[in-house]
C-alpha cells in the first residue's frame with residue numbers, strides 16, 4: 001500500500017502475500033484466541049500461515065501453542081508448530097519476568113519481528129495485537145504493509161465503545177478494516193438451544209456503523225479456554241467441534257475479504 005502523504009514508507013516483508021492484523025479496543029475479548037484459531041483454520045484451508053505476537057508486554061502465543069522460551073541458536077525464528085510459523089516476545093523472555101520497556105523499544109521489537117525474520121513464503125501472516133492503540137499498534141499500522149485489520153469485540157456495549165476506537169484508529173492511518181468478529185456471542189446448550197449470555201447484536205451494530213462486514217459470531221465454549229491454556233488451540237485439538245466449524249467459515253470470509261482488500265488497494269501480486 002502507498003504510504004499516505006506525511007507518513008513514512010512501509011517496510012516490505014518478502015514472500016508474504018497478505019498481512020492481517022487482529023485488533024480490539026478492549027482487552028480480554030479474545031483477540032489472541034481468535035488470531036491463533038484463525039491462523040489454524042486458514043492452514044486447514046491449505047494456506048501457508050504465520051502468526052506474529054505483537055503483544056510485547058503480555059505475549060500469549062507461547063502458552064496457546066504449548067511453547068516456552070526458545071534457544072534461537074538451536075531453533076531459528078520464526079518457530080514452527082502445528083504447521084504455523086510463529087514469533088513472540090515470550091520465546092525470548094521468561095513469561096514470569098515482566099518486560100519493562102519504554103515505547104520506542106517496543107516499536108523496535110515489533111519492527112524487528114516483522115522485518116528481520118524469514119517469514120516467507122506465506123499466504124497469510126496474522127498479527128495478534130495488544131489491546132488498545134499504543135506503540136505496537138502505531139508501528140504496525142504505520143510501517144507494516146497491512147492488507148487489512150479485523151476488529152474483535154464481544155457483544156456488550158462496554159466492549160463496543162473501545163472497539164469503535166480501534167476502527168477509528170485504522171481509518172485514521174488508512175488501513176482497511178476487512179471486518180468485525182464478534183466473539184463469545186452465544187452459548188449452545190446440550191439441549192441444542194442458543195443462549196445469549198451477554199447482550200446480542202453488538203458485533204452487527206459495530207459492523208454496520210463502520211460500513212464493514214460482520215465476518216463471524218463465534219460461540220462461547222469452555223473448551224476454547226481449556227485448549228488455549230493447554231497449549232493446543234481448539235481448531236487443532238477438536239477440528240470437528242462446532243467452534244472449529246465456525247472458525248473454518250470465518251477463515252473463508254477472511255480469504256475473500258483479503259483478496260478484495262488487496263485488489264482495491266492495487267497491491268501487486270506477491271510471488272511465493
Ligand SMILES: Nc1ncnc2c1ncn2[C@@H]1O[C@H](COP(=O)(O)OP(=O)(O)OP(=O)(O)O)[C@@H](O)[C@H]1O
Nearest residue numbers: 027028029030031032033131219220221224225228
Ligand atoms: N469463545 C470463547 N469461549 C470461551 N473462552 C474464550 C473464548 N474466547 C476467548 N476465551 C478465553 O478468554 C480469555 C481471554 O482471551 P484472549 O487472551 O484471547 O483475549 P485477548 O483479547 O487476547 O486478551 P488481551 O487483551 O489480554 O491480549 C482466555 O482465557 C481465552 O481462552
Ligand SMILES: [Mg+2]
Nearest residue numbers: 031032055060
Ligand atoms: Mg491477547
